[in-house]
Amino acid sequence: MATKILAWVTLVLRLEAATLWIGGVVAVVGFISLGCPKNLVDTEVMLGRLLSAGHSLTNTIEEAEVLIVNTCGFIDSAKQESIQAILEAASMKQRGACKKLIVAGCMVERYREQLLTEMPEIDAVLGTRDVEGIVGVLATGEAPERDPMYLYSEDSPRLRSTHRALAYLKISEGCSHACAFCAIPAIRGPQRSRTVQSVLREASRLVEEGVLEINLVGQDTTDFGRDLGHATAIEELVRALGALDGLRWFRLHYAYPSRVTDGLLDAIAGAPNCCKYLDIPLQHAHAGVLKSMARGGSRKDFMALVERVRKRVPGVFIRSNFIVGFPGEDDAAFEELRGFIADAQFDHVGVFSYSAEEGTKAFSLGDSVHRRTKEKRARILMELQQGISKKRGQSLVGRTLEVMVEGLHEESDMIVKGRHSGQAPEVDGNVLIVGGEPRLYEIQNVLITEAHAYDLVGVAEEARGDA
Numbered sequence: 001m002a003t004k005i006l007a008w009v010t011l012v013l014r015l016e017a018a019t020l021w022i023g024g025v026v027a028v029v030g031f032i033s034l035g036c037p038k039n040l041v042d043t044e045v046m047l048g049r050l051l052s053a054g055h056s057l058t059n060t061i062e063e064a065e066v067l068i069v070n071t072c073g074f075i076d077s078a079k080q081e082s083i084q085a086i087l088e089a090a091s092m093k094q095r096g097a098c099k100k101l102i103v104a105g106c107m108v109e110r111y112r113e114q115l116l117t118e119m120p121e122i123d124a125v126l127g128t129r130d131v132e133g134i135v136g137v138l139a140t141g142e143a144p145e146r147d148p149m150y151l152y153s154e155d156s157p158r159l160r161s162t163h164r165a166l167a168y169l170k171i172s173e174g175c176s177h178a179c180a181f182c183a184i185p186a187i188r189g190p191q192r193s194r195t196v197q198s199v200l201r202e203a204s205r206l207v208e209e210g211v212l213e214i215n216l217v218g219q220d221t222t223d224f225g226r227d228l229g230h231a232t233a234i235e236e237l238v239r240a241l242g243a244l245d246g247l248r249w250f251r252l253h254y255a256y257p258s259r260v261t262d263g264l265l266d267a268i269a270g271a272p273n274c275c276k277y278l279d280i281p282l283q284h285a286h287a288g289v290l291k292s293m294a295r296g297g298s299r300k301d302f303m304a305l306v307e308r309v310r311k312r313v314p315g316v317f318i319r320s321n322f323i324v325g326f327p328g329e330d331d332a333a334f335e336e337l338r339g340f341i342a343d344a345q346f347d348h349v350g351v352f353s354y355s356a357e358e359g360t361k362a363f364s365l366g367d368s369v370h371r372r373t374k375e376k377r378a379r380i381l382m383e384l385q386q387g388i389s390k391k392r393g394q395s396l397v398g399r400t401l402e403v404m405v406e407g408l409h410e411e412s413d414m415i416v417k418g419r420h421s422g423q424a425p426e427v428d429g430n431v432l433i434v435g436g437e438p439r440l441y442e443i444q445n446v447l448i449t450e451a452h453a454y455d456l457v458g459v460a461e462e463a464r465g466d467a
Contacts (some may be wrong), residue, residue, distance in 0.1 A: 035072025242271025317422030393451030435462030
């Protein structure tokens with residue numbers, strides 16, 4: 001998920017234009033947030049810190065005298081997007097619209113000195129473990145002392161940028177896995193979990209604010225609590241959220257395959273408000289490639305996992321992500337991956353081309369697969385998945401599903417879009433509501449009438465509880 005510079009106002013759309021005192025001088029502040037939901041939570045904490053200190057924000061980019069860019073630096077395409085956003089913000093500063101430019105997030109953790117040296121337009125930087133020091137940075141231009149074990153909690157003020165019925169809740173920070181391709185442990189540090197009680201307190205507050213759907217995020221949500229010596233904490237959390245009055249939906253993202261236990265699956269199946277949805281990034285299916293990735297597993301192992309998930313959680317929707325073009329992925333390895341995806345019949349799939357990242361174990365392997373080969377392989381897999389997704393969507397035609405109604409479709413003000421519980425925000429498809437009386441930010445019954453490669457089409461019926 002990425003909020004591009006020209007669409008940054010979606011983060012502050014419900015805020016009135018206002019001013020911010022910085023070092024005794026009045027300034028107007030705007031945010032640009034890029035990257036994943038975990039990064040979005042960091043942005044929301046920074047927004048919350050500013051507002052709790054008595055400051056406000058503008059929703060008009062032309063008014064912004066201070067721009068804060070929260071960057072993503074995970075893979076090459078994300079870095080390029082972040083650099084472009086910084087350059088565009090810098091150009092606004094050169095034109096006089098912006099007088100201060102602050103860069104935050106993952107790019108800062110990876111390239112702090114390079115950014116300050118090569119982009120003199122940047123006035124200050126703020127890393128992923130400095131986010132709650134944003135008020136001081138705005139006032140002085142000096143970054144706070146870095147806390148390597150920073151972890152936000154229910155006491156961290158947040159201003160949610162999602163619509164009022166939806167929230168992300170970050171249950172942990174960092175990662176202690178050693179995947180060869182991944183820079184996240186270097187960027188965000190080792191796994192550190194909140195307590196079950198801390199998460200529940202925040203979830204309860206979100207429900208009191210009118211949130212109907214909570215998406216649990218962390219670099220590996222299934223590792224939640226293990227660093228605290230609590231190996232079954234994620235199961236306990238699922239069961240506790242399942243009993244939280246007023247919470248209509250919640251779901252888990254980023255489940256590590258070896259951590260998907262029967263106990264967790266039973267907890268998901270037994271919680272009435274837990275979406276029967278599991279996001280398990282498998283990354284590949286060829287045993288040799290997986291070994292080189294320092295992931296482990298095989299096509300046979302992962303097929304058994306998919307079958308076990310579907311057996312223990314009836315009706316579950318499964319999402320997975322895969323990397324093509326990892327060093328050593330020859331034609332045979334790619335064909336094994338393609339065959340696995342065809343057999344597994346996932347509901348949703350994301351495909352990424354391998355990006356050689358400095359500081360990762362795989363960087364020394366080079367980047368042996370040609371860019372065009374990566375692009376071709378990614379296209380082949382996505383075309384395969386389009387057919388699978390359409391077929392699985394067609395099995396829903398004629399059924400009435402609960403749908404979170406979220407707003408007008410970007411391409412037509414005649415169509416309202418929403419999501420059923422098997423569709424996560426931003427990464428999966430939508431339900432396009434073309435008839436009836438959809439009710440914004442409610443979970444409403446929708447009769448499914450058509451299925452396409454990614455989206456379903458339906459007609460709104462009476463909302464739950466209506467006479």
